[in-house]
Amino acid sequence: MDSSRTASAFAAPDHDHTACVSRALADAEAHCRAHGLRLTATRRRVLEIICQGHEPAKAYDILEQLGRAGRHPAPPTVYRALEFLLDARLIHRIDSLNAYVACVHPNRQHSAQLLVCSSCEQVAEIDDPQIQAVLDQGASRHGFKVDSQTVEIHGRCPRCRAAQGADHEGA
Numbered sequence: 001m002d003s004s005r006t007a008s009a010f011a012a013p014d015h016d017h018t019a020c021v022s023r024a025l026a027d028a029e030a031h032c033r034a035h036g037l038r039l040t041a042t043r044r045r046v047l048e049i050i051c052q053g054h055e056p057a058k059a060y061d062i063l064e065q066l067g068r069a070g071r072h073p074a075p076p077t078v079y080r081a082l083e084f085l086l087d088a089r090l091i092h093r094i095d096s097l098n099a100y101v102a103c104v105h106p107n108r109q110h111s112a113q114l115l116v117c118s119s120c121e122q123v124a125e126i127d128d129p130q131i132q133a134v135l136d137q138g139a140s141r142h143g144f145k146v147d148s149q150t151v152e153i154h155g156r157c158p159r160c161r162a163a164q165g166a167d168h169e170g171a
């Protein structure tokens with residue numbers, strides 16, 4: 001696999017994920033400070049759980065993990081924390097999976113295009129201004145003004161494609 005491909009939005013299998021998580025949490029803290037938002041212990045913990053992997057987390061898995069750590073928050077607490085994180089743009093919701101992923105750059109106003117691997121469930125966020133522009137134009141032809149975009153794109157990630165032999169597809 002060539003390096004430009006592994007440097008794609010998908011996390012490399014051997015990347016330092018601990019660094020990923022601490023960066024995400026540090027970014028979130030800075031973001032909240034800058035915007036006068038309160039990242040309470042529960043909200044921070046929920047974000048940390050979402051950051052645990054690069055695959056989306058479901059609300060119910062988050063509840064279960066919090067329970068395992070000895071806290072037993074009521075489901076509304078978790079839903080409120082998720083809503084806060086969504087409003088603060090620290091996470092994205094993947095509607096088709098009813099699950100959440102951490103945003104890779106909460107400090108930047110962006111529309112998100114999420115590449116969702118149907119094999120390993122890894123999600124990569126690409127925020128491609130060209131895709132955004134095309135969608136904006138397409139919508140405006142119908143008199144529609146886009147406020148926000150979250151595009152979910154399903155397929156197979158570079159690793160799964162390599163494992164399944166993707167040569168004939170021109171990889």
Ligand SMILES: [Zn+2]
Binds near residue numbers: 011
């Ligand atoms: Zn990572």
Ligand SMILES: [Zn+2]
Binds near residue numbers: 092102103104110125
């Ligand atoms: Zn994002």
Ligand SMILES: [Zn+2]
Binds near residue numbers: 156160
């Ligand atoms: Zn995959």
